Amino acid sequence: MLLLVIIAPIAVGLVALAVPSPRWRPWLVPAGAVIHATLSAIILTTDLGRPMLAGWLALGALGRLLLGFLAVQYLVCAFYVPGYLALRPERPNRIFCAALLFLIAAMTAVVASHHLGLMWVAIESSALSTAPLIYFHRNPRSLEATWKYLLIGSVGIALALFGSFFLAYASVHAGLDSSLLFEDLVRDAPRLSKPWLHSAFVVLLVGYGTKIGLAPMHTWKPDAYGEAPGLVGALLAGGLTSCAFCALLRFVQICYAAGDGALARQLLLALGIVSMAVAAVFMAHQRDYKRMLAYSSVEHMGIIAFGIGIGGLGTFGALLHLINNGFAKGVMFLTAGNIHRAFGSKTTDGTAGAIRRVPASGALFLAGFFAVTASPPFGLFLSELTILRAAFATGHHWEAGVFIALLAIVFMGMGSTVVRVVQGTPPGPATGRTHEPVLTIAPALGFLVLVLVLGIYVPDWLSRALSDAAAFVETAAPAGGRP
Amino acid sequence: MHSIFDPLLVVIMLLNLFVLGTSRLRSVIGASALQGVALGALTVTARGELTAEVVLVACAAVAIKGIAIPRLLHKAMRDVAIEREVEPLIGYIPSLLAGALGTALAVIFSETLPLIAADRESLILPSSFATVLTGFIVLTTRRKAITQVVGYLILENGIYIMGLALLDAMPFLVEVGVLLDLFVAIFVMGIIINHISREFRSTDVAQLSSLKEE
Secondary structure (H helix, E strand, O other): OOOHHHHHHHHHHEEEEEEOOOOOOOHHHHHHHHHHHHHHHHHHHHHOOEEHHHHHHHHHHOOOOOHHHHHHHHHHHHHHHHHHHHOOOOOOOOOOOHHHHHHHHHHHHHHEEHHHHHHHHHHHHHHHHHHHHHHHOOHHHHHHHHHHHHHHHHHHHHHHHHHHHHHHHHHHOOOOOOEEEEEHHHHHHHHHOOHHHHHHHHHHHHHHHHOOOOOOOOOOHHHHHHOHHHHHHHHHHHHHHHHHHHHHHHHHHHHOOOHHHHHHHHHHHHHHHHHEEEEEEEOOOEEEEEHHHHHHHHHHHHHHHHHHHHHHHHHHHHHHHHHHHHHHHHHHHHHHHHHHHOOOOEOOOOOOOOOHOOOOHHHHHHHHHHHHHOOOOOOHHHHHHHHHHHHOOOOOOOHHHHHHHHHHHHHHHHHHHHHHHHHOOOOOOOOOOOOOOOOHHHHHHHHHHHHHHHHHOOHHHHHHHHHHHHHHHHHHOOOOOOO | OOOOHHHHHHHHHHHHHHHHHEEHHHHHHHHHHHHHHHHHHHHHHOOOOOOOHHHHHHHHHHHHHHHHHHHHHHHHHHHHOOEEOOOOOOOOHHHHHHHHHHHHHHHHHHHHHHHHHHOOOOOOHHHHHHHHHHHHHHHHOEOOOOOOOOHHHHHHHHHHHHHHHHOOOOHHHHHHHHHHHHHHHHHHHHHHHHHHHHHHHHOOOHOOOOOOOO
């Protein structure tokens, strides 16, 4: 069954390659997403998600949480595809549609693989299937963005492989008959060779940190998110970065099991604060609103790293934040794409008065801004508050103070750009409204409702899944204390 | 471990220095191809017994790193009609020195890590670290897209050498998966290089600078 949920989207992707009609092909993406979501729901609600292939594919508590999240995030994004591509009939969409379907297969493989090597192959595949998505516009700027994404991303992934080899060496050195399954690595963690384990974690943090987009390894992000279609930005900032986090968390888990959780936590805390600070600096006076969203993604990845760095309740909050961020980024990127299309410009020089020309997208963009900067009653307020509470409870007063200050700076920086986009008089001679097809609005609205609901009410099953996943990561941790 | 194992590693490290010191793209690609062939030879001599899987991995390494990728790069080089790296960010002599220093550091670093008995007498880990560092130097100091791809390839070669120390632990499927991913990655990069040359009439990545903060 786990294998099926990975193979099904690939099969639909192959059909997309074969279908001759560019008008009907985009509908295969939501079709594939529905199949994927249905299979995921069956796996999560029954016991059909048993480990397969000698344990290479398995769903732990972390995997279950992320599979559910990915399925929902991708499903909502997928319904944007037909509406979006209908507005771009001149562009060939064969490879675009197929790559979208391969992407969800690769992302599912990442969260479902419990083998060190298999997970790496899955991450690499997800990165490769993203490259044609970023290059969709086929102009020099998107070419530059794709090149940087490919090269920086490939080096990051290569380092992640190097780190995985370090970890394997730690296991071989300890004389363990290691299968490189995460279960075995976690079980044998206390006996792993410490110097190798520590070097492995540092290299893996740099490697997967590049994929996550933590500063200072984030340099590909503004270019890739700035040039890719908004839809791709939503999938990257919400889904793919979460997958990379899932990969990193597996190594955090091994560190905890080895009794070295403190090392992992300190590094993550430091990188989290650096990421938030870098994002805050570059978001001030940012005229390009899609690049602004990319820095917002750097900031939120920093917040998640910060939460995991606090540990305990902080990890719970970080995982909740990961979900909230995925949905909020959906609102922002999809509407930013709509606004970009209506004005033909993605800077505040050429865009103003979005609320008049594209009222639905403009309003959703504004609401998304409040959600993404964690204003109540949206979900991100709740998750950031949880992380802060954990920080104060564990005596991280300085760190919490910096955290609040950076959030305030980001709010002001982002706010000034968003206001200039939304308010004012639309430039140019054209007055009146641009038509907004339902399919380009409904998914963004769906994301907004999700992030609003999560802010008002976190259902029991979700909060249980979150605490299970947090406990799963911190198996051998002293509950959330200062090291 | 075979008696030619360490000499092969020395060859790989010398090729690293050669890449750092030369400006001709043809030679740079050729050196990386030779490294690929040497890696194949290393794979079959790494452990005592020869299993079918080891031979298959070795053949895949030679086919992909030694033949397929260099061919792709040669083709890309011909298509965009360039011969040489122009003005790297750091000159050839300084980057050679950096490479030599990196090799020395790699030896020192691997001395500080606890090694398996079999690797203690061998150059396998120092050469792996040195090759990864060389890849980094090429990636960060050269400006032609093709040279950067070669840098990435050398980085991967270094990681592959480390993988040889784990030949018994790493399952066959993963080794092949890694090689296949590498091939696809380079293939996609090749396509992009082609587009770059068509758009910009050059593969100098310094031209790729319209995306930055003002």
